[in-house]
Amino acid sequence: MRIDVLMFEGVAELDALATYTVFANARRRGLAVEPYLVTADGRTQVTGCYGTTFGDLVPWSPETARVLAVSGxxxxxxxxxxxxxRQLAEAKAVGGDRLVLAGIDSGALLLGAAGLIAGRPATTHRVDLERLAEWAEVIDARVVDDGDLVTCGTGWFAGVDLACWLLERELGAAAEVVALEQWIGRDRQGTVWRR
Known part of the structure; x- marks a missing residue:
């Protein structure tokens, strides 16, 4: 299962890397995941919101990825x-219903601006819930799962919870996720809201 974590100028470093690290660790543990740090425009380097430069990035692949994770x-x-x-809307058009959009923290707002979550249940960082209401049915939960749209809320480690949930949901890997949580030294928080 290919997982693309979108990188862009001003990306929140921890949103992206915490999520990516869970998937990368799962791959090392033998789960069938292939995580990539990607860009939509083919750039190989971006700078995060706190000044960290990321290199060796690869182009995204919405036609083959199962998950496109969008950080705040x-x-x-x-x-x-x-x-x-616009790029996100184009990616979803290519990936169709098979492509799961994962909004990490305020990344859900980018999905909203792309017209991809209109009226659907979603969450984001608590300070942005009112803004999210412009596009979505706001659910104040840690993780909101609406099939091909999965979003997570407030906190530097919300992306960890989202990644663990996706591993459990997509691969049926509950035991492996528990072992991964024990290795990380942090249990998931909150509830996964599902319709």
Whole structure:
């Protein structure tokens, strides 16, 4: 299962890397996942919102990825420019119902601006819940699962919870996820809300 974690200028470092690390660790444990740090425009380097430079990034592959994880970060400018929202809409059109969109923290707002969550249940960082209501039915839960849309809420480690949930849901890997949580030294928090 290919998992693309979207990187862009101003991406929240921990949102992206914590999520990616769970998937990478799962791969090392023998689970059938292939995580990639990707860009939509083929750039190989971006700088995160706290100044960290990421290199060796690869182009995303919405036609083959099962999950496209979209992190938060400095997204106000991205929403205003419309570039990333347009790219996300194009990726979903290519990936169709098979492509799961995963909004990490305020990454859900980018999905909203892309027109991909209209009226659907979703969550985001608590300070952005009102803004999310422009696009989605707001559910104040740690993880909200609406099939091909899975979002997670507030906190630096919300992406860890989202990644663990997706491993459990997509691979039926509950025992492996428990072992991974024990290795990380952190149990998942909150509830997964499902329709």
């Amino acid at each position: 970060g400095w997204i106000v400018e991205e929403i205003a420019s419309g570039v990333i929202p």
